Amino acid sequence: MRVGEAAIAHYLTLSRVARLVRIPRAMLQRMAQDGVLATFDGQMELSEVLRVFPDIALDDDTEIRRVEEIKAAAVNKTPAAQELPDAETLAARLKSLSRDYARAKVSSDHSDMAQGWLLERIAAMREEGRMPAAAADELAGFLRREFVLNAEDRARRERLIAEESRLRIMSATVTLLPKGRTFDIDGRETILEAGLRAGLPLAYGCSNGNCGDCKARVVSGEAVKVKPHDHVFTREDKADNVILTCAYGAIGDLTLETGSPGVGDIPVQDVTAKVRGVDQLGPGVLALHLMTARSERLRFLAGQRVIASIGELSAELPVASCPCEERRIELHVRGDDAFARAAAALKPNAEVKINGPHGTFVLDDESTAPVLLIAIGAGFAPIKSLMQHALALEQAPTIALLRQADASGPYQQNLTRSYAESLDHFFCRPVDGDWDAALADIAQMTGALAGQSVFAAGPAEALAAAKAKLLAAGMAEAAWKEEAVG
Ligand code: FES
Structure with missing residues (x-):
């Protein structure tokens, strides 16, 4: 770190970094676990982002828009990022950014002045003979070199901060306690809509402001009502900063305490x-x-x-x-x-x-293991649901689909093909009878089968045969989850 950078340390949430560098958040988390990048409290410092992703192309968002459109089309939605937040939210976010800008400007001006004072002081001490000339020159040279970012570094930092600021205006990051899961809330979405879009199993009931089942406590940040609701908060609710996730959005980054129902709670x-x-x-x-x-x-x-x-x-x-x-x-x-x-x-x-x-054929929403999906014949239906959920969750570093079609053919191939073409961590491989070759290919694309969570659906007999092949190829028995279909 250069002198002066401590004063302008700028932390970004991992989900924002994922959007800036255009890779799934799961990949960032895996890189942090492997020691490839440094995080602090789930955030990354701006210099670290630029160190790890020196080639980040901030001016060209064609690819990210294409991927967002493909993902949105797959779930029949308009990409939320295209919608602007409402006027009140926009005004509040701009106000928060202005405060950050003012703080940064004061800090930067002070830093410039301090550099000038230091150089003057060194020159005076040299002049008065209180510092040896060689030491004074070396110190002054060091300060000039280290205080001033070269033009290229400065331009890259400025572009990254500008893009992050744009994301902060368009969206806010919500963190859910106690699990610490995060997701972005775009446009005029409610917290519930954005959380479900991100694949999180949030607690809710009516989804329109009546039942109160979606109550959550605001731990930090500011929520804003974006939909009317009939539910009446108790005095305790108000004292506890309780909101309804189906009726509230986020002004800025928000931390909430809320339940996360498991399969038995629904x-x-x-x-x-x-x-x-x-x-x-x-x-x-x-x-x-x-x-x-x-x-x-x-x-x-x-x-x-x-x-x-x-x-x-x-x-x-x-x-x-x-x-x-x-x-x-x-x-x-x-x-x-x-x-x-x-x-x-x-x-x-x-x-x-x-x-x-x-049924209980569901993903473990806390697992960060690579996901291997196996669809045999009619088993494509639940596997398609899991595939889209795993993509929305952005927790698995890789998601691979092995598909064995039956007489009905490999329908809805356009969807899986567009994922495979646009997402670096999604792989798709047909199985035309030769399981050994298919498994070898998948292992080459995604890593050893031993570390993967496997979800397989199809006729019971075909599942038994596939399971035997995967066990022989190194899959751990406990990693296999199956659903008999057809
Ligand atoms: S889900 Fe019923 S009030 Fe929010």
Whole structure:
């Protein structure tokens, strides 16, 4: 560190660094664990960012926008980053930035003056014979060299600070205690919307300001009401700085204390969804696109199942969409039984009853291990949900998909292809019967199988055969999680 840098140390949250350098936060965390980069309290100093990522191209955000658009399109959303925060939030963020600017300006002016005073003092002491000339010259030269950043360093620091400031105006970082998970809140999103988009299992109920199930305590920072709510806070709530995550956004970086429900904490719900469309995905398989009412959002975790009912007919199906898609639910219906025929005949706005969620085939939201997903035939539905959840969570340093298609073919390939093309940490490999070759390829792309969390879904017999292959290739038995589908 150069003289003078301590005075202008500038810390950035890891999620902001991830956005600036365009790599998943999981990769940064892995680099910190490996000692490749230094973090302090979950943050990185600006000089460290520039040291580790000397080639960061701040002027060209074409690629990041492309990736954001691909990810948003995959979950049928407009990229939130394109939306501006509301006027009150914008004004508050600009005020906070102005305060930071004023502090930095005062500090920088003082530093410049102090440098001048020091040089004058050294010159005077040299003149008066109180300091040997050689020592005075060396000290003055050292100060001139070290106080002044070269033009290139200065330009890089300025660009990084400018880009980080832009991100601070457009978004805020929310940290959830006690687990310390962070996510960004963009545009006019509520904390709940942004948290679910980031794949976090937040506690909530009605999602529209009535039940109070989404209460959280503000530990630091300032929350702002962005949606009206009918829930009335008690005197204790007010004293404890309690807010509703479904109705509040963040003015600046915010730390909240809140519950994080596990798979056993989510109640089985009965909701009515409406049909948005029915797509034929391949021979004998169709996608049922549903939307729940604003006041009846289905709470579930990626990888879980629901019982869908059309009139008197019911089927238990894995959900193929991710909770980060908010009210949208996608189900894959296979075969030619009475339920499949009824699903194929559904018209837009027809009602489908949903009961769920069921099952425990879910990601461990605290794991930072690489994720290997295995989809065999109909198993693609829950695996697709897990894949999108793992991408939203940004915790796994690599996410790989091994896919073995059945007679229905490898449908929805565009989605996985666009991920593989745009995300450095996502890999996709078809399995055309030769599991040994596929596993060798995946190990080459993502590292040894021994350290991976494996999630496999498909027909029971095919799962048993795949599991035997993975165990032989070095997978730890405890790392295997499976869901029989089809
Ligand atoms: S989820 Fe019901 S009040 Fe927020």
